[in-house]
Amino acid sequence: MITVDDATGILNRFSLDRRTYVELKDSFGRVLAEDIVSGIDVPSFDRSDMDGYAIRDRDLDGRRFKLVGEMHAGGDLEVAIGDGECSWVATGANIPDGANLVIPVENTEKIGDDVIVYESGKESHISERGCDMKRGEIVLRRGCIVNDRNIGILAALGIRDVPVYDAPNVAIISTGDELARINDVNSMTLSAIVAQSGGSPVFMGTVTDDISHVKQKIKEAAECDVIITSGGISSGKKDLMPIVVSELGEVLFHRVKMRPGMPMLAGVIDGKPILCMPGNVTSCLVCGHVFLPPMLRRMAHLPFAGNVRRARLSEAAVSEYGMRRYLPVKLVDGVAYPTFRGSGLITSIGYADGIVAIGEAETLREGEVDVWVL
Amino acid sequence: MITVDDATGILNRFSLDRRTYVELKDSFGRVLAEDIVSGIDVPSFDRSDMDGYAIRDRDLDGRRFKLVGEMHAGGDLEVAIGDGECSWVATGANIPDGANLVIPVENTEKIGDDVIVYESGKESHISERGCDMKRGEIVLRRGCIVNDRNIGILAALGIRDVPVYDAPNVAIISTGDELARINDVNSMTLSAIVAQSGGSPVFMGTVTDDISHVKQKIKEAAECDVIITSGGISSGKKDLMPIVVSELGEVLFHRVKMRPGMPMLAGVIDGKPILCMPGNVTSCLVCGHVFLPPMLRRMAHLPFAGNVRRARLSEAAVSEYGMRRYLPVKLVDGVAYPTFRGSGLITSIGYADGIVAIGEAETLREGEVDVWVL
Numbered sequence: 001m002i003t004v005d006d007a008t009g010i011l012n013r014f015s016l017d018r019r020t021y022v023e024l025k026d027s028f029g030r031v032l033a034e035d036i037v038s039g040i041d042v043p044s045f046d047r048s049d050m051d052g053y054a055i056r057d058r059d060l061d062g063r064r065f066k067l068v069g070e071m072h073a074g075g076d077l078e079v080a081i082g083d084g085e086c087s088w089v090a091t092g093a094n095i096p097d098g099a100n101l102v103i104p105v106e107n108t109e110k111i112g113d114d115v116i117v118y119e120s121g122k123e124s125h126i127s128e129r130g131c132d133m134k135r136g137e138i139v140l141r142r143g144c145i146v147n148d149r150n151i152g153i154l155a156a157l158g159i160r161d162v163p164v165y166d167a168p169n170v171a172i173i174s175t176g177d178e179l180a181r182i183n184d185v186n187s188m189t190l191s192a193i194v195a196q197s198g199g200s201p202v203f204m205g206t207v208t209d210d211i212s213h214v215k216q217k218i219k220e221a222a223e224c225d226v227i228i229t230s231g232g233i234s235s236g237k238k239d240l241m242p243i244v245v246s247e248l249g250e251v252l253f254h255r256v257k258m259r260p261g262m263p264m265l266a267g268v269i270d271g272k273p274i275l276c277m278p279g280n281v282t283s284c285l286v287c288g289h290v291f292l293p294p295m296l297r298r299m300a301h302l303p304f305a306g307n308v309r310r311a312r313l314s315e316a317a318v319s320e321y322g323m324r325r326y327l328p329v330k331l332v333d334g335v336a337y338p339t340f341r342g343s344g345l346i347t348s349i350g351y352a353d354g355i356v357a358i359g360e361a362e363t364l365r366e367g368e369v370d371v372w373v374l
Numbered sequence: 375m376i377t378v379d380d381a382t383g384i385l386n387r388f389s390l391d392r393r394t395y396v397e398l399k400d401s402f403g404r405v406l407a408e409d410i411v412s413g414i415d416v417p418s419f420d421r422s423d424m425d426g427y428a429i430r431d432r433d434l435d436g437r438r439f440k441l442v443g444e445m446h447a448g449g450d451l452e453v454a455i456g457d458g459e460c461s462w463v464a465t466g467a468n469i470p471d472g473a474n475l476v477i478p479v480e481n482t483e484k485i486g487d488d489v490i491v492y493e494s495g496k497e498s499h500i501s502e503r504g505c506d507m508k509r510g511e512i513v514l515r516r517g518c519i520v521n522d523r524n525i526g527i528l529a530a531l532g533i534r535d536v537p538v539y540d541a542p543n544v545a546i547i548s549t550g551d552e553l554a555r556i557n558d559v560n561s562m563t564l565s566a567i568v569a570q571s572g573g574s575p576v577f578m579g580t581v582t583d584d585i586s587h588v589k590q591k592i593k594e595a596a597e598c599d600v601i602i603t604s605g606g607i608s609s610g611k612k613d614l615m616p617i618v619v620s621e622l623g624e625v626l627f628h629r630v631k632m633r634p635g636m637p638m639l640a641g642v643i644d645g646k647p648i649l650c651m652p653g654n655v656t657s658c659l660v661c662g663h664v665f666l667p668p669m670l671r672r673m674a675h676l677p678f679a680g681n682v683r684r685a686r687l688s689e690a691a692v693s694e695y696g697m698r699r700y701l702p703v704k705l706v707d708g709v710a711y712p713t714f715r716g717s718g719l720i721t722s723i724g725y726a727d728g729i730v731a732i733g734e735a736e737t738l739r740e741g742e743v744d745v746w747v748l
Contacts, residue, residue, distance in 0.1 A: 028570075049716060049717075051609065051610045072551060073552035074550060074551030074583075076555075090610045090611075091718075092718070132719040148563050148566035149659060149702075149724050149726055150724050152560075153720055153724040154562070155558065155561075155562040155563070155720075156556075156557055176448060176466070177448030178466045178467075179448065181448050181450075182448075182530075188399065188525045188529040189522050192521065193522045196402075234465060235479075236465065238446060238447070238464065279465075279466065288522075289522075342423060343423075346507075346527055374521070374523065
């Protein structure tokens with residue numbers, strides 16, 4: 001038996017560095033696999049920030065300008081202005097040749113073909129070519145997560161296919177003859193944890209406690225980057241996973257100093273990690289939360305940080321000596337109420353908002369504790 | 375011009391109560407549209423929690439039991455035990471008729487056909503039929519968000535199609551002749567905000583500043599539950615949205631006391647909300663964050679709570695009198711650095727982690743402020 005920390009450390013050896021391209025519209029939430037270098041100047045021309053009149057600032061002593069053209073956003077007219085001339089410019093329009101100042105329309109009056117300027121501020125109201133992003137500039141770094149703001153940077157550059165780290169494909173298999181009689185819970189709970197850890201769950205279905213069937217299923221699953229099974233890791237006659245993993249690969253650890261989840265096994269098959277969770281539904285969920293997010297988020301190049309909140313534990317709780325205990329709790333008005341009633345019952349964790357970890361030789365009295373919010 | 379709070383209040387009138395069914399595997403993150411009532415007892419039989427021997431507790435005075443059968447998880451053998459008899463039971467197996475106590479295997483020794491019990495604890499190690507969930511019990515309430523734990527409750531009940539609230543379909547249209555020359559940024563940033571607010575973005579593409587084309591596009595978009603446009607709401611000749619919305623429906627408000635984002639317009643067409651964002655990319659993103667999450671999350675039946683963190687503002691900032699200012703900031707080691715350089719530049723918000731709101735007649739000095747984390 002090894003400690004949770006040692007088990008987690010062993011799983012740290014697994015990484016993934018596969019890259020792919022996704023369409024810009026699908027890149028939200030993904031992790032950039034390359035630095036993004038701007039291929040263009042943004043804006044690609046000197047652009048008016050206001051509706052108004054473009055003039056030459058050296059002409060400002062005069063207050064009356066002759067209107068010689070109109071520039072609209074997206075228009076392809078070319079206007080050049082000279083001494084004492086002005087051109088209408090809409091917001092977003094190209095600045096006419098010769099102009100270097102925009103007078104907002106509200107500070108002007110149009111009289112016939114002339115424009116009178118009443119007030120000119122300090123600002124030019126011009127966004128110069130490249131002032132947003134310059135061609136050749138690194139605008140986003142590898143490892144950056146695409147969000148609702150920086151996706152705008154990618155869009156502004158006209159990037160259609162975004163280089164991202166590939167999400168680890170995670171094969172999920174539930175084992176056990178009992179699945180002929182009861183509903184498979186673990187495939188669903190594990191796939192939800194996989195999805196929120198940046199992985200892509202691949203449902204492989206269920207398999208009975210028949211060693212050749214189990215081996216066949218695992219071999220198929222080894223196409224994926226990670227294999228997760230549940231069931232078959234205790235010491236009963238039908239607990240085949242320790243045999244299967246050692247025959248197809250190597251067992252890295254079996255039995256972890258934790259409750260629930262003690263029978264937990266991990267191994268490696270064809271270089272891929274295989275995590276064998278207990279069949280008991282709450283044990284499986286706890287092991288899923290303890291072992292999957294750190295490993296999968298690292299493989300997905302996503303940051304991992306548990307969300308911890310202080311709360312008052314409603315009753316004293318103790319760990320079994322030498323074992324770390326994971327106590328599911330429901331949070332109500334800052335109080336953490338334990339929900340655990342047995343590792344085989346889904347309602348032991350089905351209504352929980354978080355988990356309180358109790359150290360290997362620790363008693364928590366009522367009072368303030370750290371709750372790991374799920 | 376109306377205040378941000380009044381504008382938000384007006385958008386509060388829109389709701390959506392359409393329900394649908396999704397497959398269990400697709401229900402993660404969705405909101406239950408009905409109470410879930412258990413149709414079965416879970417477990418559906420008295421179930422052993424341990425590998426061990428099932429006996430009758432009244433026989434415990436004797437320490438030697440005759441082994442008369444084996445029960446495996448998922449097996450369909452029926453075993454009945456009588457006086458002084460025991461049956462092997464695996465974890466998850468049915469308890470034999472007559473038995474009411476399981477002695478864990480580690481507390482026993484098998485000698486020939488007999489089993490010697492060395493120690494019996496206080497626990498029965500039996501999960502009685504229905505102890506997890508009882509048939510007829512309400513196990514999850516309408517409005518509950520499906521997560522990695524309670525999806526296990528749905529799975530345990532064998533629910534395949536889950537009743538959920540439909541996500542609002544949100545049509546996204548970018549308007550403006552300039553989109554022939556520059557890349558469309560607003561469709562991407564708005565769709566990301568829509569997605570993280572529980573809506574389904576529907577890309578409608580771009581449309582030039584031609585009133586018949588704009589109207590046609592809006593009519594197509596009215597198939598969706600919400601319409602969002604960007605561009606065309608200022609006072610220029612080509613700013614058509616105020617006319618289009620008033621001709622196809624009703625303008626609810628136009629111009630909001632906020633910077634950036636002042637030209638913002640909202641209306642109603644065929645009972646559907648239409649939100650017309652400014653075309654400037656940072657103005658559009660700010661309006662998206664201010665107006666979309668509260669409205670869309672309510673329509674999606676998701677809770678809405680802004681994520682606020684305290685940070686030290688790196689420099690003083692002031693709002694224009696009567697206008698609420700939204701200042702994008704980058705958070706570095708607890709310090710909020712303003713990133714705003716102009717509402718038409720995507721880098722004004724592209725690197726921001728949050729927004730500092732500055733009240734309508736407020737100056738923020740350097741020091742602690744609330745940052746609305748995006």
